[in-house]
Amino acid sequence: MKPSPLDYTRASSLDHVVELLANATDETRIIAGGQSLGPLLNLRLASPRRLIDISHIDELRRARIEGTDLAIGPCVTHAQVEDGELPDVTHGLMQHVARGIAYRAVRNRGTIGGSLAHADPAADWIATMAALGARVQLRGCRDERVLEIEELINGPLSTVIAPDEVITSIRVPRLSSGARWGHSKFARKLGDFADSMAIVVVDRDRSFVSGVLARRAEPPARLPRMIAALTAPDLQGAIDDAIDSDLKSLRIEAEDVRLHRAMIRRATREATR
């Protein structure tokens, strides 16, 4: 199908974006790589009257270390991450995740910011950024704010980003040298959205332990009891019980419990090996 009629504007700088958004309504959408929004436009599932293309703004495609964070521009592509162009602050986790997103042609255009703003819960970056404790910087015409992933995303395909706001940076805290991670993903086919994905990060030097389960059509779920079990030095058996306990508190169909448990266990083992 072809999109509904629309107006395309190319923004030349971040200030220009903010200026264009000043009069924005619900019918204005920002487009970066277009890999999430493009199909919606073609299927007429999204019919914005106005598109603002932010993908030609150089400063939004850069990533640099700022203090203890890696500040990633929203228009950094999955391919840039896959190819190791970014300083590696996650011991290769981000590079590993990037490589499993869709296909190379999509990765060449798709952006981290776009993926987060689109908020498909099965998208790899949502769960990964949540697991890393990343924060998202937003700028609107009046002010700026910084949100955790769980604050940014309030439902499947739904965020709190206001019509006049744009993501300006994704800040990923640098993992300590002794930090470890585990990532386990099950999808129907290579490159698909995951039916189940678990990411576990253990960074004891920063007292940071996180575990996230991503599923289709549900927001990423934290695994508090598993995290608690991992935080305290303990036996594998207690961790397995903690995982089961976390799963019970989530709405999961009987036949899917084994799948999610397997993903979490495999990610946990990888992170604690």
Added chain:
Amino acid sequence: MKTVNVRVNGATYARTIDDRLSLADFVREHCLLTGTHVGCEHGVCGACTLVLNGKPVRSCITLAAAADGADVRTVEGYDGDVVMAAIRRAFNLRHGLQCGFCTPGMLATAYDIVTRLPDAGRERIKAELGGNLCRCTGYLSIVQAIEDVLTEMRGNAGGSAARDQIIANEECMP
């Protein structure tokens, strides 16, 4: 409506277009280069894959307006390219195409694989082809064709011509 200037296969096309026109439809209808095919318009099947500013992309979910000022290479734009000639030869010898509809996208991806991943083994090749759907060949002949080209490029004779081609490509990029 917008006026865009897009360089396609080395020639500049200045056209006034509907803002919502895809890059795929632009090259097909405005440049009359129908080798790029549209198979799904949701970025999954890969039939529309062409090269934008040196990288393979889905032209069906790229707006032509977003390609204003960009450099595009379609399947029709590889005259004299030694690497593509080798890929085409290998596809023919290994029967890597049947109905031909997925082929231009497959060639774009094959080109990307052999130039970006010269050490790719069979499993990596299969993984990199995962974004190009084919219903006719069952893929194995395409994988074999790409393996053949990589082997040829690693060898001395065909290899250096191919490596020179890759360097020449990079020098042409904006």
Added chain:
Amino acid sequence: MSGFGIGASLPRLEDDRFLNGRGQFCSDIFLPGMLHAAFVRSPHAHARILRVKKPAGLERQVFAAADLAGVGRIRSTATLPGFKPSDWPVLANDKVRHVGEPIAMALGSSAAEAEDIAALVEVEFEELPAVVSMWDALKADAPLVHDDWGNNVLVELKLEGGDLARAKAAAAHVVERSFRMNRQHPLTLEGRGCVASYDGRLDELVVHVSHQLPVPLQIGLAQVLGMSQRRLRVIAPDVGASFGLKSYVESETVCVAWAAAELRKPVRWIQDRYESLVCDANCRDYHCKITAYADATGRVLGMECDVIVDSGAYSPWPWPAGIEGGLAMGNMQGCYDIRAFRGRAVNVVSNKPAGQPFRGVARPLSCCGHEVLMDAVADAVGIDPLEVRLRNFVQPEQMPYTSITKKMIDSGDYPTALKRAAAMIDLPAIRNRQRNPETDGRLIGVGFACFYEQTAYGTGPFGYSAWGIELVPGMEPAVARLTGDGELIIEVGSHSHGQGHETVFAQVAHEILGIDPHKVSVRFGDTSTSPAGTGTYTSRSMVTTGGAVAEACRALQAPIAKIGAHLLQCKEDDVQIRGGRVVGPSGNVELAAIGRAWYHHPEELPDGLDPTGLTATAGHKAHDPGVFAYSAHAAVVAVDPETGGVEILDYAIVADCGKRVNPLLVEGQIVGGFSNGLGNALYEESTYDELGQPTATTLADYTAPTAPSMPDLKLEFIETPSPFAAFGMKGIGENGAIGPPAAIANAVNDALRPLGVAIFETPITAHRVRAAIATARPKARS
């Protein structure tokens, strides 16, 4: 030039245009002043249309049923007893019977504009309860898809043979299995589409359409449009795959053709993928229940089967629903020497798109039926799945063999094929491996599938006429013409959309005339210039069209030899045609000299030459019962009991399609067919909710195999020449697609055996595997 004839793996001559982006598909045709069509489609599975309201100011660009003056309905009949014909309206008038059924056509100056206009058309509906599944259709109080039918049964067929009562009485084991094959989508990469225009000079309506059967489409379109065939030209250009999808008279083509004739402007419709996934989800959707009556050694004495096919809302023209039920039932006994049989096949209608045959056509179901049943007999008797098959096969010395369902199998060595396939996967090593747990916790399983494929069958009682359909294929034509410069043009009535006809028929010409295939053009697909065959389907073209091409080339030998002998001043008996020349005892002339004499200097021709000259028309009558290819498949899988994921560790195919004209292309057909079968087995399903709404409407939901899904296949060939085809060849196009669902299901169930669960439904998704395991005894699971 021995590398170019029958048996040569000649790389395809047609590749050049596709590799260089010069293919010409329907969507590549641009005509001045062309209008674009978009369709207003039903959002409901079953509803009465109360009103169609056109957008103000755009009424002349919107066409509903009442506007299509002179256009009839698509009505597919069959002489099968009890068959109920359905009227398939070109645009829905009183009722819509599936989501996506077209109600109106909007025309615009671009596809986007046409869609904008279509979106403004308002339709008022009265929703009706929908018949979604075959079970819904069969309920006593089911809503009626066709109001005047009385029920939702399109046709019920029965088939009986032998003494089943005696088999039942003698049976030591009675084993029953059911199998469900869910609805799928053919998922051709190029969707459907057409471009129609009126040619004022020839007074012809020219319809370019992505289609595999140009002549049947011409016949059917002319009937519906109420025009003479002489004035309707159908051209199928390059077609981006079909597999059976593009083989019927389509509503959209009728509308577009009508509009082009009415408005005297070119009109184009190119289907988009969303539209396709909604409207063309029209293949498979079967269920069978099969029972085997076996003796104590595992010999199956008799078989019963009950087949249900959900044919969607309408019968396509010319392939009425009913074919699939009949084929499923008629092939249910498989490669086995079963002497008593009772079968029943019921085709029902439902509120889903009209069912259409897709690569394999019912045989994937019958293969699942007999292969799953064989494993069940093996279990009951306590013997190996390999052994039970060897005991039941029709043996080579029994060939030719007429089955209890009247299949006249010409040749085949099933035991050799199966044993070889088992050896290729190293069966003893796998059985050994299965004795110990895997370090990663996965379960290993082996499965087999053996089947024959009846190909290239003919008109008669064991062929198409048994289906009682509107258009029975007959003789297959070919025309061969030597040009003035000694090259060859071959025109055929088949259509090549991936099968490589431009190469294989040139190979046939080379075999007979010695001409270099690179100097041969093979042309097809245009009802005004191609001889009238019926197109390409049911794996027949190599045998039937190939046979006709061989005959036409043979018919050219006489005039070529006669002219050549005359030019060489020697006797006709003393010349040979070889290497692109006519060779005499003391000299030779090129074919170009022959052509020059005929076209430029007839005064140099010999007396008594047939004035037909260098153009030969020939036909081929297929051997009515068909020629029987066959295969043995062996699959090794690993099942992850936690995720339900199935990985194919090894897969072997031993295939016999007689003499392979081009082994490289035959391999391509098998590997490609396998990928379709793999999709059938593990991935592909067109799903519907309880209201009949399709839920797999994008490629994010409908999954098909990609390169990483494919195992590295092991292929071997046996060549048992068919006595009934030129050069001993047989069809092979659908072979690869038939076996995988059965082989993989058997392998998965072999893997799940320790858990005491099994799956008899495709696709065998991870979700289904997990659900099955969830029902297993807890002790077995841990």
